[in-house]
Amino acid sequence: MASTNRDTGPEALRPHPDLERYYAGGEQGRRAFVRDIFDSTAGDYDRVERMMAFGTGTWYRRRALERAGLKTGMRVLDVAMGTGLVAREAVALVGSPDLVTGLDPSAGMMRQALRSLTTPVVLGFGEQAPCRDAVFDFLSMGYALRHLSDLTVTFREFHRVLKPGGRVCILEMTPPRAGLGRVLLRLYVRGIIPVLTRLTTRHANTAFLWQYFWDTMETCVPPAQVLDALRAAGFTDASRYVELGMFSEYTGTKSAS
Numbered sequence: 001m002a003s004t005n006r007d008t009g010p011e012a013l014r015p016h017p018d019l020e021r022y023y024a025g026g027e028q029g030r031r032a033f034v035r036d037i038f039d040s041t042a043g044d045y046d047r048v049e050r051m052m053a054f055g056t057g058t059w060y061r062r063r064a065l066e067r068a069g070l071k072t073g074m075r076v077l078d079v080a081m082g083t084g085l086v087a088r089e090a091v092a093l094v095g096s097p098d099l100v101t102g103l104d105p106s107a108g109m110m111r112q113a114l115r116s117l118t119t120p121v122v123l124g125f126g127e128q129a130p131c132r133d134a135v136f137d138f139l140s141m142g143y144a145l146r147h148l149s150d151l152t153v154t155f156r157e158f159h160r161v162l163k164p165g166g167r168v169c170i171l172e173m174t175p176p177r178a179g180l181g182r183v184l185l186r187l188y189v190r191g192i193i194p195v196l197t198r199l200t201t202r203h204a205n206t207a208f209l210w211q212y213f214w215d216t217m218e219t220c221v222p223p224a225q226v227l228d229a230l231r232a233a234g235f236t237d238a239s240r241y242v243e244l245g246m247f248s249e250y251t252g253t254k255s256a257s
């Protein structure tokens with residue numbers, strides 16, 4: 001399932017192989033596709049996310065950040081901030097919007113986030129965060145692991161921008177590997193959600209986005225490889241907590257010395 005990324009080197013760990021149904025041109029084609037699809041569907045994202053998670057997404061994100069150790073006064077980098085669903089909860093927990101910086105390559109998603117958030121934001125990729133070394137106490141990334149070009153490079157970057165003792169918290173959906181749970185989830189994400197979004201949203205790409213989500217989830221590297229990549233980047237106590245059998249929370253600590 002894992003494959004070498006010829007654009008970034010032999011140690012690279014791509015989250016999933018190329019999905020030629022959606023884009024051509026290897027890594028460059030994938031990056032352009034991902035940026036375009038998020039830019040064009042940004043106005044629909046929150047509505048569809050609420051529909052998909054039955055309105056629990058906000059509550060769940062906050063609980064996950066708390067579980068990972070986010071506390072008042074911490075300085076946070078929220079990678080892949082999107083429309084700000086994780087960043088908003090982080091602001092509530094740390095106590096000030098000035099302490100949370102959002103990072104995302106999609107100007108469309110960022111514009112949506114800034115409708116209700118006053119946090120500093122940076123346009124950029126998680127793989128090359130335009131941030132100084134060792135400035136954050138906590139780094140979050142919600143539902144974007146599958147959109148990275150290379151987990152090895154990105155996790156090293158996360159390690160670089162965290163202070164010693166800093167924590168990383170990566171949220172991702174990991175469908176059950178087999179069985180009825182997987183069949184039902186596939187039907188829901190790849191079948192029912194796209195139909196509902198076609199009926200209720202503005203942009204045709206929104207339905208397509210959820211099909212793409214499922215296909216990336218289905219072909220994503222297994223959790224053990226994500227944990228290995230975190231350890232290889234220097235995170236100690238890398239671990240995975242699973243909620244409801246499919247919401248994975250990967251955490252780790254940058255050692256204090």
Ligand SMILES: C[S@@+](CC[C@H](N)C(=O)[O-])C[C@H]1O[C@@H](n2cnc3c(N)ncnc32)[C@H](O)[C@@H]1O
Pocket residue numbers: 034035038079080081082083084085086103104105106109124125126127141142143144147148149
């Ligand atoms: C599914 S949305 C998740 C948004 C938000 N974190 C949440 O929990 O709802 C994925 C986001 O990842 C961003 N993204 C895609 N590729 C990225 C990359 N290489 N580095 C950082 N963010 C990326 C997209 O622009 C999009 O805003």
